Amino acid sequence: MSPLASRWGGSLFLPGIFVAFTASGFAGLIYESIWSHYLKLFLGHAAYAQTLVLAIFMGGMALGAWLASRRAWRDPLLLYAVIEAVIGGVSLVFHEVFVAATALAFDSVIPSLGSPAAVHAFKWSLAALLILPQCVLLGMTFPLLTAGVLRAQPRRAGYVVAMLYFTNSLGGAAGVLASGFFFIKAAGLPGTLVAAAIGNLAVSAAVMLLRKAQGMTLAAPRPAPAAAAVRDLRMLLTVAALTGLSSFMYEVGWIRMLSLVLGSSTHAFELMLSAFILGLAFGGLWVRRRIDATPDAVRLLAYVQIVMGAAALATLPVYASSFAVMQAAMQSLTASEGGYIAFNVVSHAICVAVMFPAAFCAGMTLPLITAALLRAGAGERAIGQVYAANTAGAIAGVMLAVHIGFPLLGVKGLIVAGAAIDLALGVYLLARARPAWLRPAGAALVAGGALAGAVFGVRLDAHEMASGVFRHGQLLRKDGHERVLAHHDGKTATITVTRTAANVTALRTNGKSEGAVGAVAGLPNNDEVNMTLLGLLPVMLAPQARHIANIGFGTGMTAHAALASSTVESLDTIEIEPAVVRSGEHFRPANARALDDPRSRIHFDDAKTYFSSRHAAYDVIISEPSNPWVSGVATLFSTEFYRDVRRHLRADGLFVQWLHVYEMTPVLVATIMAALEENFADYELWAANHGDLIVVASVNGRIPPPDVRVLEMPAVRAELERLHVRNVDDLLLHRVGGRSAIGAYFAAFGAQPNSDFYPSLDLNAAFARFMRQHVQDVVQLLEAPVPLLGFFDRPRGRQPDPMALSPGRRPWLRRAELATQAAAAANYIRDGDISRLEQAAPGFADDLVLVRGALVDCRLTLPPGALARLTGDIAAVTNGHLAAAERKAVWARLADSPCSRRLPESERRWVRLHAAVAAADPAQMVEAAGGLLQPGVDLPPEHAPYVVAVHMSGHLLANQGLAAIRSFGTHRGKVAGAGPAWQPVFRFLVAQTDVPQH
Numbered sequence: 001m002s003p004l005a006s007r008w009g010g011s012l013f014l015p016g017i018f019v020a021f022t023a024s025g026f027a028g029l030i031y032e033s034i035w036s037h038y039l040k041l042f043l044g045h046a047a048y049a050q051t052l053v054l055a056i057f058m059g060g061m062a063l064g065a066w067l068a069s070r071r072a073w074r075d076p077l078l079l080y081a082v083i084e085a086v087i088g089g090v091s092l093v094f095h096e097v098f099v100a101a102t103a104l105a106f107d108s109v110i111p112s113l114g115s116p117a118a119v120h121a122f123k124w125s126l127a128a129l130l131i132l133p134q135c136v137l138l139g140m141t142f143p144l145l146t147a148g149v150l151r152a153q154p155r156r157a158g159y160v161v162a163m164l165y166f167t168n169s170l171g172g173a174a175g176v177l178a179s180g181f182f183f184i185k186a187a188g189l190p191g192t193l194v195a196a197a198i199g200n201l202a203v204s205a206a207v208m209l210l211r212k213a214q215g216m217t218l219a220a221p222r223p224a225p226a227a228a229a230v231r232d233l234r235m236l237l238t239v240a241a242l243t244g245l246s247s248f249m250y251e252v253g254w255i256r257m258l259s260l261v262l263g264s265s266t267h268a269f270e271l272m273l274s275a276f277i278l279g280l281a282f283g284g285l286w287v288r289r290r291i292d293a294t295p296d297a298v299r300l301l302a303y304v305q306i307v308m309g310a311a312a313l314a315t316l317p318v319y320a321s322s323f324a325v326m327q328a329a330m331q332s333l334t335a336s337e338g339g340y341i342a343f344n345v346v347s348h349a350i351c352v353a354v355m356f357p358a359a360f361c362a363g364m365t366l367p368l369i370t371a372a373l374l375r376a377g378a379g380e381r382a383i384g385q386v387y388a389a390n391t392a393g394a395i396a397g398v399m400l401a402v403h404i405g406f407p408l409l410g411v412k413g414l415i416v417a418g419a420a421i422d423l424a425l426g427v428y429l430l431a432r433a434r435p436a437w438l439r440p441a442g443a444a445l446v447a448g449g450a451l452a453g454a455v456f457g458v459r460l461d462a463h464e465m466a467s468g469v470f471r472h473g474q475l476l477r478k479d480g481h482e483r484v485l486a487h488h489d490g491k492t493a494t495i496t497v498t499r500t501a502a503n504v505t506a507l508r509t510n511g512k513s514e515g516a517v518g519a520v521a522g523l524p525n526n527d528e529v530n531m532t533l534l535g536l537l538p539v540m541l542a543p544q545a546r547h548i549a550n551i552g553f554g555t556g557m558t559a560h561a562a563l564a565s566s567t568v569e570s571l572d573t574i575e576i577e578p579a580v581v582r583s584g585e586h587f588r589p590a591n592a593r594a595l596d597d598p599r600s601r602i603h604f605d606d607a608k609t610y611f612s613s614r615h616a617a618y619d620v621i622i623s624e625p626s627n628p629w630v631s632g633v634a635t636l637f638s639t640e641f642y643r644d645v646r647r648h649l650r651a652d653g654l655f656v657q658w659l660h661v662y663e664m665t666p667v668l669v670a671t672i673m674a675a676l677e678e679n680f681a682d683y684e685l686w687a688a689n690h691g692d693l694i695v696v697a698s699v700n701g702r703i704p705p706p707d708v709r710v711l712e713m714p715a716v717r718a719e720l721e722r723l724h725v726r727n728v729d730d731l732l733l734h735r736v737g738g739r740s741a742i743g744a745y746f747a748a749f750g751a752q753p754n755s756d757f758y759p760s761l762d763l764n765a766a767f768a769r770f771m772r773q774h775v776q777d778v779v780q781l782l783e784a785p786v787p788l789l790g791f792f793d794r795p796r797g798r799q800p801d802p803m804a805l806s807p808g809r810r811p812w813l814r815r816a817e818l819a820t821q822a823a824a825a826a827n828y829i830r831d832g833d834i835s836r837l838e839q840a841a842p843g844f845a846d847d848l849v850l851v852r853g854a855l856v857d858c859r860l861t862l863p864p865g866a867l868a869r870l871t872g873d874i875a876a877v878t879n880g881h882l883a884a885a886e887r888k889a890v891w892a893r894l895a896d897s898p899c900s901r902r903l904p905e906s907e908r909r910w911v912r913l914h915a916a917v918a919a920a921d922p923a924q925m926v927e928a929a930g931g932l933l934q935p936g937v938d939l940p941p942e943h944a945p946y947v948v949a950v951h952m953s954g955h956l957l958a959n960q961g962l963a964a965i966r967s968f969g970t971h972r973g974k975v976a977g978a979g980p981a982w983q984p985v986f987r988f989l990v991a992q993t994d995v996p997q998h
Helices: 003-043 047-068 076-092 094-112 116-152 154-214 227-262 266-293 297-332 337-375 381-432 440-457 526-541 557-562 578-587 592-596 607-612 633-637 639-647 666-679 708-712 714-721 728-732 739-747 760-770 777-782 788-792 814-831 834-839 842-855 866-881 884-895 905-919 922-932 944-957 961-970 980-992
Strands: 482-489 494-500 505-509 512-517 547-551 570-575 600-604 618-623 649-660 682-687 692-698 735-738
Touching (some): 003 154, 003 266, 047 116, 076 116, 116 607, 227 297, 227 381, 266 297, 482 578, 526 557, 526 618, 547 557, 557 570, 557 592, 592 600, 633 649, 633 760, 666 739, 666 760, 735 739, 735 777, 739 980, 788 944, 788 980, 814 842, 884 905, 905 944, 944 980
Antiparallel strands (some): 482 494, 494 505, 505 512, 649 692
16 A cells, blocks of 8 residues: 555544444434334334334344444454445335335235234334344444444544444434435435435445555454453443433433423424434533543443433423423514524524433443443453443333333423432442542432432423413413313323313313313304314214214314214224323213213224224224324325225215314415325315314215204204204305315315325424414305305305304304305395394495495485495305305396496496306306406406406306416406405416316
8 A cells, every 4th residue: 555545544544434424323313213204104103103113223223233242343344334335225125115015014914814913913023124124234333333443543442432422423413303304305205215325325435445545454353351341341231221221211201391392293303302312422522532531431430320310300490491481482483484493493402401411421321331341351342232231221211211101200200210210320330439539428418319309399380381382482371260180191192181260171282282172152162163063074974874983082072972973883982192081081071972972982092003903994984183283193184094094984984084274374285185185086175163174085976965864863963052053054154165176276286195205294384383374265265255166166055055044153153154144135135124134244234225225225326436345345245155046136136126227337237247146157257247357447456356256257167267267367467466365266266277167
């Protein structure tokens, strides 16, 4: 080798290795994140599935580290490079293998298995088979690379171990953020795997070049350890396992705690994980020079363990103050893209403040233990053994935290328990170390005092934890206005029940309200309307339904409502978190049938796992998920989920799902509608209120109309009475429209279907939540002056008749108020009885009096231009909300009266325009609107959007889509200044140009 190459290799070998291992850590954490996404899609999101995914990953890592420690490899750097290449190569084909294997499992294997236990065993085995080989290889990388570098640089063992730990962890922290905030959004799960695989292949090539450039013979492996070293090995491996256990108890506990401050979104989880790994990384960085300088690594380890335990306890008061920090941030940040970036920065800062100190100490432990053993002569095999023991302890920490710690100790008790382990380890190690400034007895006293202070001196406020401060920047009031009735740290979430002074009881999951029960001013609140309709709508549309599955227990009110039908024989509720059902006791009697009825059966499982392990086919499946910004929930709105749901519905079955339009955007809703389009023959949208939609989808054929006979069931009638639903027209007030109208509208956004593998909904919903966005499109289409949904929805005849509505206020749906006013207008125009106007708003009543006086009674002469405004206001209500025959009669009376015929043409054409819309006559609509759009006609700008919309609608009803588009293009300038309420109208009309009208 030339002197130049030798100098290059010698100077750049270690920096090059550190850079390569940073890239390796970057790719490794991407794998952990992406494999977890994949396996949760197969296994489900139940607590045991989450811990199983982590156990497979970390168990494979531990096994790989143990295998690497079993022998002294001849050329560990070469083997490391080969392993990196193999990991990258396997990852390039992982997506295809996963899709094929899971499809075979669901289509052929699982249906043939005889019991749920066999199904679970098979799924766990297949999951392990899919990622365990790669995890084993990943586990071998740290010991092999460390051994290879130490042979090249034997005099700097402590420094090398710490730096490798630092660089790998630093890369991992960056990989977590890059995966969640960039790669998945840009390329989906498959593309992110490819990016990580390219990283592995690049690392392999770089290490091969560095190894060659080093140009020196690697040192031989150290001899076998002496007996004394073996004793230290066993002791320190135990310490490695226990400190790994405590560290992951902290991590799991902190993630749960911080979810109540930051929210439970996928991005929030990535920020938490990044902060934890960052602490580990910088702990390794800080200790890198001190390891080789310290005379006693075990004594330094003892101090680190004590400080780590104390730092973990200190997270409790720091956490308690984080709610105020988030409150201040939310109240000061603007709803903008820059504000969202700042929100994530603040969130990450809170994570760092809570996690970093203890994680910083945890990052020192593995390098210190490894260095101590290397000094004792344990040999390079100790590197893999320490890594394996630490990882095995981490697995135990996760299992204990989720399945024992949360249910028995709560989040505070879990952190205290982890700190007790670290403090005890520190005291024990001090007792073994040479004399030090802190004696074991003193250390024990300090540790005991710290534990006592945390247990008795720190209180986590349930009011603050239940507030959901990350949404609105508000904390629950503690002045008696809102009480906490129950607070459970469950395996998968923290569940809280609160009750206001007005006796409204709410269920909160990780601080987010999932449903509230309790009348407000004698009327049901929006949640009660939504949950009642969600349960009863399917039995109204499918009265033959005998067997129903309900995904998610919530308050229990949905299941309670569905069981009001006497024809339902069984209702299976699938709920992940047992604490939710335990909390249901606080919602009696609104959920009594869900808890007490023998037809109600509750299963604690994930929906996918539950359905796949049973052969049952249901008449109806109801899904009431949380908001899509909650991590994992978006998969319940994916095309893959809808495809799987179809497997478990009968041929005439219905799927019914709650769809939130608050904290959402039209594009995000469009991704859900596109996924539905791919999997169901037909669907309809119903509006429970202005913030909640209900999707009803059919496996085959059209959605049937509501069956009035169901209203004759006493229990059903009693439930719907509270909603003032006493006949079919009352119910149809909540119907928005079917696939023929709504499908084309949302397809116009050009959004790709939400997919498990390309999770656009999951990635963008948290931003929509921060922006406080609300999908107004559906409401605006329902209230449009031109009856678009009545014109273009199929089948016809499913619009409510306001003349048939039963009495009662329905403040949860503005359409009800407009329908009432439309009925009052029709009655008054028909008979002139002024008492009819008692149901009309004062300003609208005045308009009706003036128009009837001018066009029917011939008692008034309106000034020029007034008639256009007055008739436009009346047409917006009557044409938009009356049944077809009634609105036609109203405007025929106005247009054909003697005084109307005497109007000047400039005034009469407005009446003709509204009459044409009322009659849904395409030719007259085109003619009347076209006349107003002619050059030279004085068309007031405020009326232009309506006229253009009528002109386009007429062309569309005549199956002249090209003419409608031409009209929009020609007159686009006239509607450019229209308000936001008109945007959905024209988007709807443009979308209909591709839909044949029959």
